[in-house]
Amino acid sequence: MTQYPYSRPVSLLLLGKGGAGKTTSALSLASISASMGWRTIVLDADPQRSASEWDALNPTGTFAVHTTEVGAVPALLNRAKTHYDIVFIDHPPASYGGTKKLIRAADHCMICARPYQFDITQALEWVDLVKTESMRALVALTAASPRRQGKNAPIVEEARQRLAEAGADIWRGQITHRLTHPELIARGKTIADLPTDRLARAEYESLWSALRKQVVASHG
Ligand SMILES: Nc1ncnc2c1ncn2[C@@H]1O[C@H](COP(=O)(O)OP(=O)(O)OP(=O)(O)O)[C@@H](O)[C@H]1O
Numbered sequence: 001m002t003q004y005p006y007s008r009p010v011s012l013l014l015l016g017k018g019g020a021g022k023t024t025s026a027l028s029l030a031s032i033s034a035s036m037g038w039r040t041i042v043l044d045a046d047p048q049r050s051a052s053e054w055d056a057l058n059p060t061g062t063f064a065v066h067t068t069e070v071g072a073v074p075a076l077l078n079r080a081k082t083h084y085d086i087v088f089i090d091h092p093p094a095s096y097g098g099t100k101k102l103i104r105a106a107d108h109c110m111i112c113a114r115p116y117q118f119d120i121t122q123a124l125e126w127v128d129l130v131k132t133e134s135m136r137a138l139v140a141l142t143a144a145s146p147r148r149q150g151k152n153a154p155i156v157e158e159a160r161q162r163l164a165e166a167g168a169d170i171w172r173g174q175i176t177h178r179l180t181h182p183e184l185i186a187r188g189k190t191i192a193d194l195p196t197d198r199l200a201r202a203e204y205e206s207l208w209s210a211l212r213k214q215v216v217a218s219h220g
């Protein structure tokens, strides 16, 4: 366990189409950050309240989950940053009137996307929206078909190409489609409850390390 090593707290806004893996990713990344000893909160700004539902199932509470309206998040962020080192914001699946303001208020965005046709089309819209606000976003492919013999599945490769052609920042790794994720969620657990050698955990650790380099180190 280490203390947060940067001078300023940092916030990360998770965006993406419905079912893209925003909530799963917010909870997974938050669990890793909390396991490092960083004071961590997830702001559940989605009216579906999935992160809050998970919080009610979770017996340990190693990080906080706070339910809020999406419009209230920009004002809440400053307060959250006085108590926490890292703030994850779980955005609703569609953009709201207040979404642009929230994109500007966050330090960085992460767009979750499954590597499928309609999903990548939506991810590209999120990429454009973030760019319009002069902010940056990392795109993470989630629920992706597994790699075979070190090679990306063709559908994943096509998704990467479409994103790259649009100039998106794409995480080099992927979160693979695995039953582990829904199973953990149903038990109020996260990948931090898995042994360190499990692939489902290793993938999020790798995403975390990319985010830490690209986001936390430059804003924190
Ligand atoms: N890598 C994965 N492999 C398999 N299933 C996954 C994976 N990631 C998430 N899921 C499952 O897919 C469903 C959608 O995930 P999640 O709720 O995290 O998406 P979301 O983007 O937050 O959705 P919403 O926009 O509805 O809030 C959940 O049932 C979740 O358990």
Ligand SMILES: [Mg+2]
Binding pocket: 022, 023, 024, 046, 050, 051, 090
């Ligand atoms: Mg969600």
